[in-house]
Amino acid sequence: MAGILIIAHAPLATALRECIAHIYGGCPARIGALDVLPDSDPAEVVAKANSEIERLREENGALVLTDMFGATPSNIAARLATVPEVRVLAGVNLPMLVRAVCYRATPLDTLVEKALAGASKGVQTIGPCTPPPAECGCAPTPCAEAVADAASQVASQAANPVASQAASESATSATRGTVGADCAQAGLLRPAGT
Missing domain, CATH: 3.40.50.510 (Phosphotransferase system, mannose-type IIA component)
Structure with a gap:
């Protein structure tokens, strides 16, 4: 070690x-x-x-x-x-x-x-549509790779190709620290009750 x-x-x-x-x-x-x-x-x-x-x-x-x-x-x-x-x-x-x-x-x-x-x-902009970090196995706190993995999963679950492309672009910009206004379209932000 x-x-x-x-x-x-x-x-x-x-x-x-x-x-x-x-x-x-x-x-x-x-x-x-x-x-x-x-x-x-x-x-x-x-x-x-x-x-x-x-x-x-x-x-x-x-x-x-x-x-x-x-x-x-x-x-x-x-x-x-x-x-x-x-x-x-x-x-x-x-x-x-x-x-x-x-x-x-x-x-x-x-x-x-x-x-x-x-x-x-680890250097990121934090805004209202930044997805929460997911666990990665690095005890005891999640790492940036886990955040990128979670964003990829959101992108792959998008139903239609247009939304999938928007989710992929939004996930990429979120992992770079710049979160676009298309977070709601990508499914990263959902209105209450949906």
Whole structure:
């Protein structure tokens, strides 16, 4: 199971790890956090990061998540990208981290793909015709893939080809975070009593 190290501006790394502990009812093993303070010595943080990677890395490697590309924490994290079986992703958000925790047992390249998908699919516009998320098996919360699957099911259940096309387009736009006015036509919003 891959270890995960979060390197971010203080207090984000610790806060994200605490969010995972909250979601899972305790922090899963092998998740570390390094908060980079404004007066941190980058050389000391790099040394600490290398030590944390050695502590956290498992048989399928380790994933390093950092906040903002080009900032000090990501520059520190980039130094770990040369370590064998370590991958580094910038732009960490909670959906990325939850997805990474869900898929830690997969090969490292698959874990990277799933974490990136979680990050991008987790950014959505929420509006009155956004379908509710469905369960996906990622304990304990649903992931964006489940939302896309639920939207696909709605599209496939449409009775006529015109409505089916509208439902498919609406489901696609909903999963991208932009919900069109055709939600009612697609069956995503139903008037009360129907």
